[in-house]
Amino acid sequence: MVVKSELKLIKSLQQKKCRIEHGLFVVEGKKTIEEVVNSTIKLHKIFAVDSNGLVLKGVKVDKITTKELNQISSLKNPNGYLGVFYIPEKLDQIYSNWILVLDGVQDPGNLGTIIRLCDWFGITDLVCSKDTVDCYNPKVLQATMGSITRVNIHYLDLESYLNATKLPVYGTFMDGVTINKSKLPDKGIMVMGNEGKGISDTVTKLCSYKLTIPQFGGVTTESLNVASATAILLHEIRK
């Protein structure tokens, strides 16, 4: 049995303002919980319907009923485990040689996939505009598959950040130079825009290089999904 006030608190963490207020976020799914526990992120509490299934040495697990879990889970079909962790303190320093910048990405699944891509391609710093979806949103965490523990995510004012950088700033546009003909340097910043509107006008002015992923043939697809475009660009950066 979990006390009511605690259930209420955990459920409230589905909202960004409550996550900020309490400095906590929720992770669901056995495998991802195990990955986060084994990272530098500090554990608050773990709840499990059947605690024997978790392989976590020296970690206390609280029992929860299926009914209670259903009440607090953000999933339609909760899968038996829920972990509550402390949001890590923000790192001010950005160290990557290549930095990915997101300007207003809204879809949690896209952000989750992009964090996973950063992890795969060794991009340790991801800078997000303040209107990008929160990285501790439950749907983002579901899509990251634990990669969130290995990528530093910074929410910054992009105008100030890009004005201050000495790195070359690349942006992806419909009318840029084809990526197939561009030679990318060893260090830089790659900006990806919002799903519908692309990169904002303010940020466009701060991009020194405009890139495009060429479409094949003359079909009418409007645009690549932002996560698919990021996959291709990070692959090109690391080639």
Next chain:
Amino acid sequence: MVVKSELKLIKSLQQKKCRIEHGLFVVEGKKTIEEVVNSTIKLHKIFAVDSNGLVLKGVKVDKITTKELNQISSLKNPNGYLGVFYIPEKLDQIYSNWILVLDGVQDPGNLGTIIRLCDWFGITDLVCSKDTVDCYNPKVLQATMGSITRVNIHYLDLESYLNATKLPVYGTFMDGVTINKSKLPDKGIMVMGNEGKGISDTVTKLCSYKLTIPQFGGVTTESLNVASATAILLHEIRK
């Protein structure tokens, strides 16, 4: 007002067996409905809460109440429009120079994204194993953004299909040759595997070339999302 039996029929189309039985599938979202109406796919009926919002010349639109739409929609927040279309007849011929093959992809969002990628990269034929998620699943259609009208999707027995082909068969594996060092031909078949298990043993035996997308650094990410990997491979094919 829509009659009850019709509401029941449309709701049933969320299930694959009912889609097959009736030869119909459902599309939600104004923009996608417009795209499908303007394609070769045959329209059955369109329902709209406010029919004035649709730009469809000479197409009859049936009025539906918000309550009725909520009953039959597969979305948590239906957006005012629902179209019912006839599943196109299967094309037996496969014409693309490059053909993408999916071996057991399960996630509807991944299949939707992959169909959209095929459209962008001019891959007109997508061959799916029979256990791949159905392309008329509502969540797949939501992710395709209308690309479904421009990609021929075939559900085949992969063993027979790959045994019969004269094209070179490439598969993506964890232990293949890095894609950065591979020169791809003008024609071929690219096989992508299931999200968790990769390519099945039977199909692995039929792949003549094993490819890998190299990971950067020595981090512990397990794998690229199958849609992200597909984005990178199709980009490489078309370069």
